[in-house]
Amino acid sequence: MKSKHILKDMTPYQPGKQTKEVKKEYGLNRIVKLASNENPFGYSREVEDCFSNHNMTLNIYPDGYTAELRNVLAKKLNVYENQLIFGNGTDEIVQLIGRAFLYPGVNTVVATPTFPQYKHNALVEGADVKEVPTVNGYHDLPGMLEAIDDKTNVVWLCSPNNPTGCLIPRDDFYTFMEKCPDDVLVVLDEAYFEYVDDQLHPNILENMQHYKNLVVLRTFSKAYGLAGLRIGYGIADNELITRLDVVRGPFNTSSIAQNAAMVALNDDAFIRESISRNNIVKQSFKAFLDSLGWHYFDSQTNFLLVSTPISGQDAFQYLLENGFIVRPGEGLGAPETIRVTIGNETDMEELQKVLYQLHLKINEGTES
Secondary structure, eight states, X not given: OXXXXXXXXXXXXXXXXXXXXXXXXXXXXXXEEOSSOOOTTOOOHHHHHHHHHOOOOTTSOOOTTOHHHHHHHHHHHTOOGGGEEEESSHHHXXXXXXXXXXXXXXXXEEEESSOTHHHHHHHHTTOXXXXXXXXXXXXXXXXXXXXXXXXXXXXXXXXXXXXXXXXXXXXXXXXXXXXXXXXXXXXXXXXXXXXXXXXXXXXXXXXXXXXXXXXXXXXXXXXXXXXXXXXXXXEEOHHHHHHHHHTSOTTOSOHHHHHHHHHHHTOHHHHHHHHHHHHHHHHHXXXXXXXXXXXXXXXXXXXXXXXXXXXXXXXXXXXXXXXEEOEEGGGGTXXXXXXXXXXXXXXXXXHHXXXXXXXXXXXXXXXX
């Protein structure tokens, strides 16, 4: 079997542990999953009504053009319909970008640590990857500009960044765009867009016409709570969208996902409530971490990357055995950290109790 040689040196994406397997493995009755940055407050009640009342014709292919959702979203974002592309989550659009713009002999520039699928897909396509370390969790934009050369085809900017949660400042982003060569595609991944403080938003869509080499990615998986339906979208100049559409599968988003996303877009009250509750719980959790003396990164998301006095893997294991699933930083390129999704009020109170016990155990071990 003659596959690409690079695949022998790569491993598949490893998702966080699932609740059923953890319950079975450790004999636990209750598990709280805080590993995948899902919305703990669910999704819009209007979407639930949509599921109940929608006459699902599962024997019919979905709309390959995503026409209805495209129309609703274009109006909400104040962009043209032909500036949009939809994917099976933004993961698929990342893959499409790699398929269209990356190949042997070219390179791509990424931060480290950041969302691993940028590098993963680049390697699959045979491109070289230039990694520029973050600075206190923030993208080193001057360093990324220096890394660009005449063989660079794509630069990936994750803002807020995953796993650190740090937002690229507005002025820094626009300075980067002005200095970046026009023939280099810049991907601005805004998966956590809705969680960002309104005063800090770069409002890039208002200036999209100035940047023909920019694609912005957003998703319904995070704040909208539709992670299980897998639907995300990209916004860019029509010429760029057309190139991506060429490598897109014809029916890549389901009818159910399209309908649910369209309904979710209209429920602004649910988004406001989710963001408000997330912020309140996050501030409480940050105050708790401050009381322990544990550092965390500046986050404009629904998660915190927390520095741990022991290895992130050991902290992860302790929490796992006590009913909480988080992500160890070792697998995210951030050793001695854990990434914790902000859960609901009750779950986060319970998590604090478990972390406090871990804190005491660490201190006892240090003293002895």
